Amino acid sequence: MNKSLILIQCRDEVGLVALISGVLAHHHLNITAMREFVDETSNHFFARIDCVGAVPEEKLLYAALREKLPELSEVVINPNPEKRIAILVTKEYHCLADSLVRNHFNTLGAKVCCVAGNYDHLESFTKGFNVPFHHVDHQNKSKEEFEKELLDVLTPYKPDYVILAKFMRILSPEFVDRFRGRIINIHHSFLPAFIGASPYRQAFERGVKLIGATAHFVTSDLDEGPIIMQRTIPVNHTFGVAEMVKAGKEIEKAVLSRAMQLVFEDRVFINGNKTIIFE
Numbered sequence: 001m002n003k004s005l006i007l008i009q010c011r012d013e014v015g016l017v018a019l020i021s022g023v024l025a026h027h028h029l030n031i032t033a034m035r036e037f038v039d040e041t042s043n044h045f046f047a048r049i050d051c052v053g054a055v056p057e058e059k060l061l062y063a064a065l066r067e068k069l070p071e072l073s074e075v076v077i078n079p080n081p082e083k084r085i086a087i088l089v090t091k092e093y094h095c096l097a098d099s100l101v102r103n104h105f106n107t108l109g110a111k112v113c114c115v116a117g118n119y120d121h122l123e124s125f126t127k128g129f130n131v132p133f134h135h136v137d138h139q140n141k142s143k144e145e146f147e148k149e150l151l152d153v154l155t156p157y158k159p160d161y162v163i164l165a166k167f168m169r170i171l172s173p174e175f176v177d178r179f180r181g182r183i184i185n186i187h188h189s190f191l192p193a194f195i196g197a198s199p200y201r202q203a204f205e206r207g208v209k210l211i212g213a214t215a216h217f218v219t220s221d222l223d224e225g226p227i228i229m230q231r232t233i234p235v236n237h238t239f240g241v242a243e244m245v246k247a248g249k250e251i252e253k254a255v256l257s258r259a260m261q262l263v264f265e266d267r268v269f270i271n272g273n274k275t276i277i278f279e
Contacts, residue, residue, distance in 0.1 A: 010073035035278035083110035086159040088167035095165035109264035173220035183218035215259030
């Protein structure tokens, strides 16, 4: 049987599930899994639906759903499963390495089309995986010049998502807007704690008993975009800054990997500054 995936978000109203089920049945599609959620504060409905049946005429199915659903509904039928990603890096390698290994063995859930760095430290490592690397130097340039060069590099690859794998540059609102809802960052802290630079030193000086990592979508507000995934691990008084950094790198890799998997499988809906995630 052919499988189909349908994503819906719209204003909530009585009978939506029955309405959607009826449309799909009319098009000879059988629902095998359906996850739905209503955000009562915004009166918004979200659904992720797996179906089997004859290959639907997507234009007709889309039109039928849009006709029945409330105005301004968003419907996506069979989103592209072969996502393309560009990875931005600075000097740290652990998140990049984890992604490139997964990409090499086809377990990433997407294809790494290129890596770009504001230093060239990771160029030979990246090319060892037969992935193009572009060095876009930020030094002695304005932010506008740097970001223009970065866009010139990324645009031909047409990435579906841009991954900030320890990319230690703050992107402008104009750059972020070019990839609205499609930039994912791994932050080495359990947000909203310790925003910005040197979070492990901040955590050490505060004497915390937990450290963590947060993967989130990037917005123009620093480290305040919709959160996709978070995890923590315990630490104690024997952990110095170096030990926290070492432990933190392991959890950063795990959190970023899981966040990317959820996004690439189309399980994440952005809802204002929050996310709806159907795991």
